[in-house]
Amino acid sequence: MIKLAVDAMGMDKGSKAAVEGILDFLNTYKDVELTVFGKKEELSELEGKCTIVDCKEVMDMEDGALAILRKKETSMIKAVDFAKNSDVDGVVSGGSTGAFLTAATVYLKLIEGVERAALVSPFPTKDGGNVIILDIGANSENTPEHLVGFAKMGRTFAKAYNNLETPRVYLLSNGAEEKKGSELVKETHKLLKDSNFEGFKGNIEGRYVMYGDADVVVCGGFDGNVLLKTAEGTAKVMSDMLKEGFKKNIFTKIGYLFSRSGVKILKERMNYKKYGGAMLVGVNKVVVKAHGSSDGYSFFNALRVCYELASKDMVNKLKEEMK
Amino acid sequence: MIKLAVDAMGMDKGSKAAVEGILDFLNTYKDVELTVFGKKEELSELEGKCTIVDCKEVMDMEDGALAILRKKETSMIKAVDFAKNSDVDGVVSGGSTGAFLTAATVYLKLIEGVERAALVSPFPTKDGGNVIILDIGANSENTPEHLVGFAKMGRTFAKAYNNLETPRVYLLSNGAEEKKGSELVKETHKLLKDSNFEGFKGNIEGRYVMYGDADVVVCGGFDGNVLLKTAEGTAKVMSDMLKEGFKKNIFTKIGYLFSRSGVKILKERMNYKKYGGAMLVGVNKVVVKAHGSSDGYSFFNALRVCYELASKDMVNKLKEEMK
Numbered sequence: 001m002i003k004l005a006v007d008a009m010g011m012d013k014g015s016k017a018a019v020e021g022i023l024d025f026l027n028t029y030k031d032v033e034l035t036v037f038g039k040k041e042e043l044s045e046l047e048g049k050c051t052i053v054d055c056k057e058v059m060d061m062e063d064g065a066l067a068i069l070r071k072k073e074t075s076m077i078k079a080v081d082f083a084k085n086s087d088v089d090g091v092v093s094g095g096s097t098g099a100f101l102t103a104a105t106v107y108l109k110l111i112e113g114v115e116r117a118a119l120v121s122p123f124p125t126k127d128g129g130n131v132i133i134l135d136i137g138a139n140s141e142n143t144p145e146h147l148v149g150f151a152k153m154g155r156t157f158a159k160a161y162n163n164l165e166t167p168r169v170y171l172l173s174n175g176a177e178e179k180k181g182s183e184l185v186k187e188t189h190k191l192l193k194d195s196n197f198e199g200f201k202g203n204i205e206g207r208y209v210m211y212g213d214a215d216v217v218v219c220g221g222f223d224g225n226v227l228l229k230t231a232e233g234t235a236k237v238m239s240d241m242l243k244e245g246f247k248k249n250i251f252t253k254i255g256y257l258f259s260r261s262g263v264k265i266l267k268e269r270m271n272y273k274k275y276g277g278a279m280l281v282g283v284n285k286v287v288v289k290a291h292g293s294s295d296g297y298s299f300f301n302a303l304r305v306c307y308e309l310a311s312k313d314m315v316n317k318l319k320e321e322m323k
Numbered sequence: 324m325i326k327l328a329v330d331a332m333g334m335d336k337g338s339k340a341a342v343e344g345i346l347d348f349l350n351t352y353k354d355v356e357l358t359v360f361g362k363k364e365e366l367s368e369l370e371g372k373c374t375i376v377d378c379k380e381v382m383d384m385e386d387g388a389l390a391i392l393r394k395k396e397t398s399m400i401k402a403v404d405f406a407k408n409s410d411v412d413g414v415v416s417g418g419s420t421g422a423f424l425t426a427a428t429v430y431l432k433l434i435e436g437v438e439r440a441a442l443v444s445p446f447p448t449k450d451g452g453n454v455i456i457l458d459i460g461a462n463s464e465n466t467p468e469h470l471v472g473f474a475k476m477g478r479t480f481a482k483a484y485n486n487l488e489t490p491r492v493y494l495l496s497n498g499a500e501e502k503k504g505s506e507l508v509k510e511t512h513k514l515l516k517d518s519n520f521e522g523f524k525g526n527i528e529g530r531y532v533m534y535g536d537a538d539v540v541v542c543g544g545f546d547g548n549v550l551l552k553t554a555e556g557t558a559k560v561m562s563d564m565l566k567e568g569f570k571k572n573i574f575t576k577i578g579y580l581f582s583r584s585g586v587k588i589l590k591e592r593m594n595y596k597k598y599g600g601a602m603l604v605g606v607n608k609v610v611v612k613a614h615g616s617s618d619g620y621s622f623f624n625a626l627r628v629c630y631e632l633a634s635k636d637m638v639n640k641l642k643e644e645m646k
Contacts, residue, residue: 141506206553225529226550231556235557
C-alpha cells in the first residue's frame with residue numbers, strides 16, 4: 001500500500017485539474033491511500049474515495065519561500081506537515097514552487113549526507129528514452145560539493161527509476177573537453193574524476209543532452225533551469241510553427257491528414273506532461289511538484305510518478321547512497 | 324568599398340567550404356575587396372578574384388588560446404594580424420574558436436570602455452524575426468559589470484543590425500521576478516535598473532527567449548552557451564523525429580509531399596546557417612567566427628554578416644556607446 005498526501009489547490013486551473021487527476025489515479029491504482037488537502041466544497045467529487053482534510057487557506061502562486069512562516073493553515077503547508085508527522089510515502093503539490101520546495105525541505109528535512117536538495121526531471125530523448133537532469137531549479141547558486149551530491153543522487157535515481165546498472169553520468173558544460181567550463185564545472189569535474197566516480201563520463205554540451213547518450217546530466221540549479229526552459233521553449237516554438245505550416249493551404253492540410261500518425265510520434269516523445277512535474281530529491285519523503293499549469297492528465301502523472309518513486313523505495317536508496 | 328580579411332582554412336571540411344562561400348560572395352557583392360589567407364594550392368579557384376596570401380600552416384580545431392603564441396605562421400593568425408595592420412573592416416575565420424577569439428582580442432584590442440568582448444548571435448524567433456543573444460560563449464566567468472557592458476553592446480548591435488529605435492533588453496534568469504536569479508543576475512538587474520538603462524525590461528526565462536518579445540537577451544558566457552546549444556540540440560532532435568515520422572509509412576510519405584511547403588517554413592525559420600556563425604563584439608574590427616562545420620552556404624553567410632556589420636559601421640557605433 002502506497003500512501004500519499006496531496007495538496008489539491010493553488011494551480012492555475014484551481015482545484016479542477018487536481019480532482020480530475022486524483023479520480024483517474026484512484027481508478028488506475030488500487031493499492032493506494034490518498035489524503036487530500038483543500039477546500040472541502042471544491043472536492044466533493046472525491047468524497048468517499050479518499051480522506052479529505054478541509055483547509056480554508058490556499059498558497060498563492062506568487063507566494064515565495066517566506067510565506068511558509070505566515071501561511072501555516074494553507075492546504076500546501078498542511079499537506080507537507082502531514083507528510084512529516086504521518087507514515088505517508090510522499091507528497092504532491094502544484095502550487096507555488098518556491099513555497100513548496102522550501103516547506104518540503106524545512107518540514108521533511110534533508111537526508112543525512114545531503115547538503116542541498118535538487119529538483120529532478122526525466123527529459124525525453126531522441127531514442128524515446130529519457131535522461132535525468134538535476135538540479136533544474138531548486139538552487140540558484142551551487143558549490144562543487146553540491147554538484148557531486150547531485151551526481152550521486154542522480155545516479156541513484158536513474159538506477160531505480162530507469163532500471164539501469166551503471167548510469168552514464170555527465171556534467172553540463174560549454175564544451176566536452178575537461179578544461180572547458182565555469183570554475184564551478186571545472187572544480188566539480190576534478191572532484192568526480194579524482195574520486196573515480198562510478199559512471200562519470202565527462203562533460204556534455206547542451207546540444208547533446210537529448211541525444212540519448214547520457215543517463216544523468218548534472219548541473220547547477222540556475223543552468224539546469226536555463227536548459228530545461230530553453231528546450232521547452234524551442235519545442236513549443238517549433239511545434240507552433242509546424243502547426244502554422246500545416247494550416248498554410250489546402251494541400252498542407254491534406255498533407256497533415258496523411259502524415260499525422262508520423263507527427264504524433266514527435267508529439268508523444270516531446271510530451272512533457274507525461275512526467276507531470278519535477279521531483280525534489282534529497283529530503284526524507286518522495287516530493288513531487290506538479291506543474292502550476294497542470295491539467296487533469298498532467299496532475300495524474302505527477303501522482304503516478306510519486307507513486308512509482310515510492311514503490312521503488314527511492315528515499316531509502318538515497319539514504320543508503322548518501323551515507 | 325568594404326574590405327575583409329578571410330582565413331580560408333581550419334574548418335571540418337578543409338578549405339572547400341570557404342572557397343565555395345567566397346566565390347558566391349564575390350558574385351553577390353561587387354563593392355568588396357577580399358584578402359584570403361590559406362594554402363595557395365587549395366585556393367586556385369580564387370586566383371584573380373581576390374588577393375591570396377599563401378600560408379603554410381593551419382590552426383588545428385583542437386588548438387586552444389595558447390596556440391596563438393606558437394602558431395604565428397598559420398592562416399588564422401596571419402589574417403588577424405593583417406586586420407590589425409591594414410585598413411580592412413573585418414576578419415572572418417571558421418577555425419578553432421578559442422584560438423580565433425583570443426587572437427582577435429589580443430591583436431585587435433578591446434574598444435575603449437569594454438571590459439570583456441562577447442560572442443553574439445542573432446537567433447530565430449517564432450514571428451520570423453530574430454533576437455540578439457550575448458554572450459554565447461566568449462567568456463566562462465562573468466561579473467555584473469561585464470553583463471552591463473554586454474547589455475550596452477547588445478543594444479547598439481540590435482539598433483544597427485535590426486534597425487530598431489529602442490531595443491527591448493532582457494536579462495536571462497530562472498524567473499521573471501526581479502528577485503529571481505543567481506547572484507550575478509540579481510546584481511546585474513540592480514545595476515541596470517538603478518541606472519535607468521534605456522530599454523531594460525527585466526528578466527526573461529529561457530522558455531520565452533524565442534517568442535519574439537525580446538530584442539536583446541543578456542547573459543554570462545556559460546549560460547548563453549547552454550542556451551544556444553540546448554536550443555540547437557532540441558531543434559535538431561525535433562526535426563530528426565519529424566523526418567522519421569514522415570518516413571513511417573506510405574501515407575505519411577504522401578502526407579509529406581502535400582505538406583512540405585508548410586514544413587519548409589519551419590526549416591527556414593530554424594535555419595541557423597543563415598547567420599553563418601557568431602560575431603565577437605567589443606574589439607576594434609568586425610570579427611565573425613564562422614561555424615567549424617560550415618558548408619559553402621554557411622561560410623557565404625558568415626562573409627555576408629561581416630560585410631553587413633561593416634557597412635553599418637558597427638565598430639564606430641560601439642565606440643560611441645562605450646565611451
